Amino acid sequence: MRIIAFHKPFHVLTQFTDSEGRATLRSFIDIPGIYAAGRLDYDSEGLLVLTDDGPLNQNLTDPQHERPKIYWAQVEGKATPAQLAPFESGIVLSGERMRPAKARIIADPRLGVRQSYADPAHPVPAPVRDYHPTTWLEIEVHEGKKHQVRRMTAAVGLPCLRLVRYAIGPITLDELACGAWRPLTEAEIYLLEAQARHSPARRAAKKAQRHG
Numbered sequence: 001m002r003i004i005a006f007h008k009p010f011h012v013l014t015q016f017t018d019s020e021g022r023a024t025l026r027s028f029i030d031i032p033g034i035y036a037a038g039r040l041d042y043d044s045e046g047l048l049v050l051t052d053d054g055p056l057n058q059n060l061t062d063p064q065h066e067r068p069k070i071y072w073a074q075v076e077g078k079a080t081p082a083q084l085a086p087f088e089s090g091i092v093l094s095g096e097r098m099r100p101a102k103a104r105i106i107a108d109p110r111l112g113v114r115q116s117y118a119d120p121a122h123p124v125p126a127p128v129r130d131y132h133p134t135t136w137l138e139i140e141v142h143e144g145k146k147h148q149v150r151r152m153t154a155a156v157g158l159p160c161l162r163l164v165r166y167a168i169g170p171i172t173l174d175e176l177a178c179g180a181w182r183p184l185t186e187a188e189i190y191l192l193e194a195q196a197r198h199s200p201a202r203r204a205a206k207k208a209q210r211h212g
Helices: 054-061 148-155 186-197 200-211
Strands: 003-008 045-051 069-076 102-106 134-141 160-168 181-183
Touching: 045 054, 054 186, 069 148, 134 148, 148 160
Parallel strands: 045 160
Antiparallel strands: 003 045, 003 181, 069 134, 069 160, 102 134
């Protein structure tokens, strides 16, 4: 079994082939039979977990486990606590209420100028549009709807300019350079599995079985 953490750059698809010739994971990862557990938008950066184990991939992407994902979002404007309050009750997007999330204002994480890897051999600066002021937010969600974080910030009047996934459960981007990957440690794999075993949905299902 192989399971790795990868720091996906801006303008790279979370797949290994593309009929339109865009940059894909193949330019960075040379491991046969490995697939991304979940997705990350072409215009987003940050953490991906990949594995060649089908059941583990399903475990990592199954929403019933309510595995927390943490994002750093640079948004347009000066955010206020009042704007972030709706995250806790669940923001409604296209008539569907999202699960409660956490959002807080953080200091600039000093990620440096964003680089576009549309040509992986020759990355070029792709700075965020010159809006002032901007605010950095840390947002924790427990589901993975399409464009969810961007849509949530837009819904409270804070359009997202840059989005970086920092963590999936206990796995983080710490000390992982953009475009680099590393194998997960045995301790990290254990923590991922333990998190699934103790998720609220799994506990509720076991309780229902006992009383069924």
